[in-house]
Amino acid sequence: PLPPPYRVPLPIPAVAEPTGTLDGTDLYEITQRAADVEILPGLRTTIWGYDGTFPGPTFETRSGRPVVVRHTNRLPVPTVAHLHGGHTPADSDGWPLDLVLPVGDNSNWAHPHNGTTMVGDLAAGVREHRYPMTQRAATLWYHDHRMDFTGPSVHRGLAGLHIVRDDAEDALGLPAGDRELPLMICDRAFAADGSFAYPSIDRTLRTVPGVEDRWMPGVLGDVVLVNGAPWPVHDVDAARYRLRIVNVANARRFVLALRVPGAPDLPFTQIGSDGGLLAAPQRLDSIAMAPGERVDVVVDFAAVPVGADVTMVDTLGNDVMRFRVVRVARDDSRVPDRLADDVAPLVPGPVVREFVFRRGAVGPGHRGWTINDLAFDPQTSIADVPLGQVETWRFRTDVHHPVHVHLDHFQVLARGGGRPRPSDAGWKDTVDVLPAEIVDVAVRFTRYTGRYVFHCHNLEHEDMAMMATIRTV
Ligand code: C2O
Ligand code: CU
Known part of the structure; x- marks a missing residue:
């Protein structure tokens, strides 16, 4: 139970x-x-x-x-x-x-x-x-x-x-100290004895990668953990809090909202994403997060009465955690209208590379997940990218795949042939590509040459070969 x-x-x-x-x-x-x-x-x-x-x-x-x-x-x-x-x-x-x-x-x-x-x-x-x-x-x-x-x-x-x-961020006056909370969210399944239930094919984790067939889409659990605790609760002042939310789940996508009994949802003021502050804050009523993504938000608990419960839910059908607003308190924090000056748009040059993320064979008789119909090959680079060159990378999917690129942050240019959605703003390193979608991002690598990877951050897909080697040159 x-x-x-x-x-x-x-x-x-x-x-x-x-x-x-x-x-x-x-x-x-x-x-x-x-x-x-x-x-x-x-x-x-x-x-x-x-x-x-x-x-x-x-x-x-x-x-x-x-x-x-x-x-x-x-x-x-x-x-x-x-x-x-x-x-x-x-x-x-x-x-x-x-x-x-x-x-x-x-x-x-x-x-x-x-x-x-x-x-x-x-x-x-x-x-x-x-x-x-x-x-x-x-x-x-x-x-x-x-x-x-x-x-x-x-x-x-x-x-x-x-x-x-x-220093630039410290100077802004954002909520800090006890009013800055890390929230690492994931889901887990447990066996009756309390051990984690993970459906590996090879329980020794030594030779055969991957999970039992029915978990091919990714491993989910019925318990949501925040910072390692099941559906926790936290007492807060009626004041602004900065929440650094990280989706560390293997495969679950969350759509987070803040429910208040008898009142409209409490909005989030998003101030940052994977790569730090946005140029300007934006108000969001809910936030979709795929595995690997981060959102940095400010929530003003002074907008609800003292004594109220604010419940963070996943609108896809899960409880997440609860905040209890327990006391009135002084609040000197602020969220300035301008947050950062270094989020100028990248302007891509002529190079466009397309990467198709889909299910496929990854070895004789082995089903898995592929990029451009290839299984992860650590010896062969799928793209040699000159440092400093701004390129367009186009990600196409069959089912939902959160795509993560190592080394440098990128910017989302277009989603589904149209504009990016609001939560695509800023410097990203993981982008939530929906089923049968096309997402264009502007990629630019800097400073370090060498061998890196990009991959699906659904960890079961990654383990079943949905990863590629790139070289920065
Ligand atoms: Cu968070 Cu290549 O991973
Ligand atoms: Cu995937």
Whole structure:
């Protein structure tokens, strides 16, 4: 039996503390390990977590101040951490085959996969990722990215938040401190004993990728977790709050709205998206979020009476969490009419590349998901893209696919042949492409040459080969 909603307090993940500083670079150490935690009241769930927590610790970094994160793998399988939305050199980006083997594990992980050979940099137990943080303030997140097994690893808990701050944003006077809340939303299914239920074909997560046939479209669950807690509740002042919402689900798309009993829905003021602040705030009554996407919103709880409950729901039919407005309080925060000056439109040159995302064969007798009818091939680049060149990338779909591009943020140019929708605004790194839709985005890579990927962020699709190698040159 599932617990009643809105009883468990909203957890706020701990903030990661640097273990040292060297020449202006902050050093962090993270141990990836299993832990037993209570998610459903009275039951124990074994998670895989960064520092044994789910979500992992939140990184708080400054634009322009580099950090090094040293990951130690004490899990039973290889892992590789990726900073989603990070402007990261290729050797630190979390290439899906740059595996960190479990500490003390000498078994041979370099086996053929999907008809391709392993190509990556194997590390024994530990890897350091160098993040220059040469990017604007934004809500990023980090998660496991192992080829063929990202879905089950993230499902067990390998995901955390990474907030980049900068002076320009700090000067705006947005809600801050206790009135800035990270909300990492996902869904999970549980077995009767409290363990996560994930339908892997290969429960050892060693050789055969993918999930049981009926979960080919993606793995869903019947419990919505926010910051790792089921349908939590949070007491708020009657004041403005900044909510950094991240969809960390494997496959579920949420359409979020704020329900107030006996009154119209409370609107969101969207101030940012994947890549940080929008040029100007915009009012939205509901927000669709595909896996991987972030929205940064301000909600004014002073618009409802003290004592009211504001329930965040998924209008597609799920409870999410509740805010209880408990007290009147002073509020000096503001949302300026102009938020950022660095969101000028990219103007694409003549290069147009089309990528078709659809179901297809990914090896002899294997059904999976493909890009341009190809399975992920780590050895062959599907596009060599010169740094600085603005290109149009056209994504076409069969069913719903959230498309994520590594290294740089892009801008949505057109959706379904028409204008983008309001929530496509700003710098994006993941775009929610609807069934049988065409979305055009303006892509421009900067600074780092090397091998990167783009892929569907439905993690089951990604694991079943819907990923492609690109090279920036
Ligand atoms: Cu959030 Cu390539 O991933
Ligand atoms: Cu997909």
